[in-house]
Amino acid sequence: MRRLALLIAGFVIWSAAFLAVYALQATGCAIGMEAGLLRGLLILCVAVGVAAGAVPLWLARRGGVLGQSATIAAAAAMASTLLTLSGVFWLGPC
Amino acid sequence: MTPIRRHKELDRIWRTAPGWGRLAAVNHTVIGKRFMLTALVFFAIGGLLAMLIRIQLASRQSEFMEPGTYAQVFTMHGTIMMFLFAIPFFEGLAMYLLPKMLGARDMAFPRLSAYGYWCYLFGGSILIAALLMGAAPDAGWFMYAPLSSATYSPGINADIWLLGITFVEISALSAAVEMLVSILMLRAGGMSLDRMPIFGWYMLVVAGMMLVGFPPLILGSLLLEAERAFGLPFFDPTRGGDPLLWQHLFWLFGHPEVYIIFLPAAGVLSTIIPVFSRHRLVGYRAIVAAIVAMGFLSFGLWVHHMYATGIPHLSLSFFSIASALVAVPTAVQIFSWLATMAAGRPRFSIPMLHVFGFMFVFVCGGLSGVMLAMVPFDLQAHDTHFVVAHMHYVLVGGFVFPMMAAAYYWLPHMTGRQPVQHLSHAAFWTIFAGFNLTFLGMHLTGLLGMTRRVHSYDDPWWEVLNFISSMGGFVTTIGFALLALDLILLMLFGRPFRRDPWRAGTLEWAMPTPPPSYAFASIPMGDADGPSLAAGKGLLATPRGEMETLGVDPLTGRPEQIVILPKPTFLPLLTALATGGVFLSLLFKLYLLAPVFAVAVVALFLRWTAAMPAPAVLDAGQGLMLPNHRAARLPPSLLAMRFIIAADGAAFASLVFGAGFLAISAPGWPPADWPGFGWPAWVAVAGALAALALPGRALMPQVVTVAGFAAILWHMEGVQDHAAPASLAALATWGAVHAGIGAVLAGWAAGQEDKRLSVQWQRYAALVTVVAATFPLLLRLLAEGAA
Amino acid sequence: MLFPAGPAAQGIATLWWWMFWGGAAIFALMLALFLWLLLRPAAGQGIPARWWIVGGGLVFPLPVLAALTGAALWLGEGTLGGTAPTRIEAEARMWQWQFRYPDGSATTDVLHLPAGRDVEIVVTSPDVIHSFWIPRLGGKIDAIPGHANRIVLRADAPGEYGGVCAEYCGTGHVDMSFTAVAEADWGRE
Numbered sequence A: 001m002r003r004l005a006l007l008i009a010g011f012v013i014w015s016a017a018f019l020a021v022y023a024l025q026a027t028g029c030a031i032g033m034e035a036g037l038l039r040g041l042l043i044l045c046v047a048v049g050v051a052a053g054a055v056p057l058w059l060a061r062r063g064g065v066l067g068q069s070a071t072i073a074a075a076a077a078m079a080s081t082l083l084t085l086s087g088v089f090w091l092g093p094c
Numbered sequence B: 001m002t003p004i005r006r007h008k009e010l011d012r013i014w015r016t017a018p019g020w021g022r023l024a025a026v027n028h029t030v031i032g033k034r035f036m037l038t039a040l041v042f043f044a045i046g047g048l049l050a051m052l053i054r055i056q057l058a059s060r061q062s063e064f065m066e067p068g069t070y071a072q073v074f075t076m077h078g079t080i081m082m083f084l085f086a087i088p089f090f091e092g093l094a095m096y097l098l099p100k101m102l103g104a105r106d107m108a109f110p111r112l113s114a115y116g117y118w119c120y121l122f123g124g125s126i127l128i129a130a131l132l133m134g135a136a137p138d139a140g141w142f143m144y145a146p147l148s149s150a151t152y153s154p155g156i157n158a159d160i161w162l163l164g165i166t167f168v169e170i171s172a173l174s175a176a177v178e179m180l181v182s183i184l185m186l187r188a189g190g191m192s193l194d195r196m197p198i199f200g201w202y203m204l205v206v207a208g209m210m211l212v213g214f215p216p217l218i219l220g221s222l223l224l225e226a227e228r229a230f231g232l233p234f235f236d237p238t239r240g241g242d243p244l245l246w247q248h249l250f251w252l253f254g255h256p257e258v259y260i261i262f263l264p265a266a267g268v269l270s271t272i273i274p275v276f277s278r279h280r281l282v283g284y285r286a287i288v289a290a291i292v293a294m295g296f297l298s299f300g301l302w303v304h305h306m307y308a309t310g311i312p313h314l315s316l317s318f319f320s321i322a323s324a325l326v327a328v329p330t331a332v333q334i335f336s337w338l339a340t341m342a343a344g345r346p347r348f349s350i351p352m353l354h355v356f357g358f359m360f361v362f363v364c365g366g367l368s369g370v371m372l373a374m375v376p377f378d379l380q381a382h383d384t385h386f387v388v389a390h391m392h393y394v395l396v397g398g399f400v401f402p403m404m405a406a407a408y409y410w411l412p413h414m415t416g417r418q419p420v421q422h423l424s425h426a427a428f429w430t431i432f433a434g435f436n437l438t439f440l441g442m443h444l445t446g447l448l449g450m451t452r453r454v455h456s457y458d459d460p461w462w463e464v465l466n467f468i469s470s471m472g473g474f475v476t477t478i479g480f481a482l483l484a485l486d487l488i489l490l491m492l493f494g495r496p497f498r499r500d501p502w503r504a505g506t507l508e509w510a511m512p513t514p515p516p517s518y519a520f521a522s523i524p525m526g527d528a529d530g531p532s533l534a535a536g537k538g539l540l541a542t543p544r545g546e547m548e549t550l551g552v553d554p555l556t557g558r559p560e561q562i563v564i565l566p567k568p569t570f571l572p573l574l575t576a577l578a579t580g581g582v583f584l585s586l587l588f589k590l591y592l593l594a595p596v597f598a599v600a601v602v603a604l605f606l607r608w609t610a611a612m613p614a615p616a617v618l619d620a621g622q623g624l625m626l627p628n629h630r631a632a633r634l635p636p637s638l639l640a641m642r643f644i645i646a647a648d649g650a651a652f653a654s655l656v657f658g659a660g661f662l663a664i665s666a667p668g669w670p671p672a673d674w675p676g677f678g679w680p681a682w683v684a685v686a687g688a689l690a691a692l693a694l695p696g697r698a699l700m701p702q703v704v705t706v707a708g709f710a711a712i713l714w715h716m717e718g719v720q721d722h723a724a725p726a727s728l729a730a731l732a733t734w735g736a737v738h739a740g741i742g743a744v745l746a747g748w749a750a751g752q753e754d755k756r757l758s759v760q761w762q763r764y765a766a767l768v769t770v771v772a773a774t775f776p777l778l779l780r781l782l783a784e785g786a787a
Numbered sequence C: 001m002l003f004p005a006g007p008a009a010q011g012i013a014t015l016w017w018w019m020f021w022g023g024a025a026i027f028a029l030m031l032a033l034f035l036w037l038l039l040r041p042a043a044g045q046g047i048p049a050r051w052w053i054v055g056g057g058l059v060f061p062l063p064v065l066a067a068l069t070g071a072a073l074w075l076g077e078g079t080l081g082g083t084a085p086t087r088i089e090a091e092a093r094m095w096q097w098q099f100r101y102p103d104g105s106a107t108t109d110v111l112h113l114p115a116g117r118d119v120e121i122v123v124t125s126p127d128v129i130h131s132f133w134i135p136r137l138g139g140k141i142d143a144i145p146g147h148a149n150r151i152v153l154r155a156d157a158p159g160e161y162g163g164v165c166a167e168y169c170g171t172g173h174v175d176m177s178f179t180a181v182a183e184a185d186w187g188r189e
């Protein structure tokens, strides 16, 4: 079961980052947070998400059953976090 | 023991009795076929409705149907195709195939398969009955509030959708749990996960998606029904509700849904293409990663159905990019199939013809999908016939064509007869031509500005295009009729064959066809072929009078236990009838009757546990001694309980999200006076903490929790006046129900040696209680912050 | 949408034609590959598997998707969520449109716009969800009860443009169309 968890870990992190950024942005806009501050927080969230994505990638390096699939999935998840949320760097926050 | 004698003895144990005994069937082959056949009947009904739509739209200002009738027709067409055809069809296919591909004799919970089937049949029949009586749902298949709320849809129509579909979804959830456990635990000895047939991987991910994808819809339906029936204003903007909440909950389910439909079809393709390419599947590991990626990414797209609802552009960008990104794992799979074809020597045959149909139609639909993912373009194309064309390219290309390939490929397995190829080509080309004739031009109709769900129009150019589409629709229907005829001819006159006509090499072909009730005479261990299995060279070759199959370690496939499955029984049917009683009493507003049926359902479910074997260690053959599942470290039921909790958690998370969403986004917040839970909340929490501390003796603690929530609900005021008290009442009800289930389980477990099932639930229910009881504080914080 | 009459619709039409030709090319390529492999068995045996999967699954789609999505977001950032000094209120109800202008006047099912100038249209609904759409001028915006949504549109030249309700809103949905009249001398300020 551990190996199975490793296979999905990267994308679980992607989901968490996605939800966190989406919720933070919606809440920030709703409570009228200052734009610069909101963008800063969003970027921080994305950075944490990408960094956390490195953990399963690193763990999967040791190979074993499903090791290669886990490596691909973790790398894909890490890239997905950065790409899907890349709007925070250049689009208006609200 | 001779193969013949083994066959006779095994069949005596496993077969379904004839006559009335059929109603007690639990066997996966029988139930799987029933699912598929029933789904095909619904497909025919949905197709008939499509023809009515096409007749209506064939000319301008058509008088064929009134607007109200037309609304029922397109709503039911969409609803039937999605909920009563596509999902149940692949569930049936998976149920039929999975055990046979993985080397098991049945699914992990055969009675649950049967129960799911009856729920599906009864729920679907409620919808069809409503259609015949002219009281069918009419607000579109996504039932947007407030059009579907009591003010604007006062009749029973919307209730039929909400309750009927929820009833049907019970079967989807039970199938999800069942597939997860079966794939993970019931396999051939030594079949590790990374050597499992790829179809197993697809269904594993699909089942996981269903487990978290369906709960938001079920929750949303319950909330909307609560609003319609009891006036709790979750979606009414004049009382602190928000129509957008419905859209979020619906599409949180609705988008993953289309991938839930596509992935099993992709699994079929990944199985068939290597066989006809005469080469093993290339890129197995990349495909596994791609399926996982698709499974997750498809949950990050739901807002692409809501681009026009006024959500900030930055939020839209997340969903737009994710929508574009999901094309990447799709491309990985398609190119793996191409690589397989390149590495092998493809041969042409009827299933491959349908694979070509898939390639052509699905790639086209995928490309228009990427276009629609682009926000500005979607703002033009949204809700037009461009979208209607797109979704049919994806659904027909990504599901119907692969399923037709599957039919030609596996019908010989079900019937033991090989195709007679007279009509097969004609049927394919008629469907293919008719389909493209119907929907290719429809892209243009949409781009010219024709919106969907209209029953008449004025423009003469649109009439030309629509007329072509209608003709194409009739051609498609003729094609489907030819296909049906061809398949019937195959069943009647096909040549019988001995094993494995396609030289496939997967385990489902290592058995006689049509398959015997017990599937495998002995369970494969390591490399196995049909004759040696029949000769008893596998595991569990000696019949002992019980329905036995092998349970393995989920990862490595090491044999771990002997799972003893339940015999055919009428209990699933009775339980489904009682469940139907609950839904019908809600539908006809007999609110005093509903609890009576609910108690009957609980009592019947408890009856299911009566016939459990005693813990024991048994001889599995080949010198292997294994515990039966009652004595095993991780019995299938325990794993199932974890998945049930995960699904329930997804619904609970949706509820918490919903309340929070209203506090931030809905107009009319914060409410004039804040409802609180007061002291009974502490009683509920105290009960929960006691249950956590003593999960083995949780009966009294859970009763205390129920009492606490009951007191909260008793004191609750103004639930019909504002969504804030309504949400809190929903949370308290949720807590009470879960603690109540906890109490029942604890009472049941008191008489059991093994309390692990109950203990897991007690822990989870306690967590729910703590969150539900403290949530009012958080909600207040959110609402005041937003104000 | 194929006959744009304003900058918002123009941008989308340009995007569409790019996507159409690009999509057609990709479609032809995919189909050709498939048929080539199917009808000429052993044709592709010289190409290693990795090339197919990495090339077709990553190297090819990623840049294409990135360029397309980037361009579309850039386009969206310029047209969505903007504001304009001239504001018209549109109220959608079952099943007609009420337009109110800055000078206090109002019309039903006819929308008068100044030609050649950005206008902000604020869309609301008192009953169910509707959607405001003038195909030749730009995208849609939903009229959702409890929310006020806005869209900025411009008609380049005076003339009449058809408008509809795009979200199904009950039996009168089809009849819920309106006419947008762009006028050179508008005079409703």
Ligand code: HEM
Residues within 6 Å of the ligand: B047, B050, B051, B053, B054, B074, B075, B077, B078, B079, B081, B082, B086, B140, B141, B142, B388, B392, B395, B396, B399, B400, B438, B451, B452, B453, B454, B473, B476, B477
């Ligand atoms: C011969 C085959 C089919 C034809 C001719 C057909 C025709 C149509 C048409 C014309 C509409 C648009 C109705 C409108 O906007 O007024 C429609 C809607 C729809 N169709 Fe089909 N269809 C076919 C098969 C399918 C299949 C196989 C599926 C799914 C597996 C499907 C799912 C849907 C859905 C979800 C809708 C949306 C319904 C709504 O707007 O509420 N259709 N169909």
Ligand SMILES: [Cu+2]
Residues within 6 Å of the ligand: B254, B255, B258, B301, B304, B305
């Ligand atoms: Cu979608």
Ligand SMILES: [Cu+2]
Residues within 6 Å of the ligand: C130, C131, C165, C166, C167, C168, C169, C170, C173, C174, C176
């Ligand atoms: Cu409408």
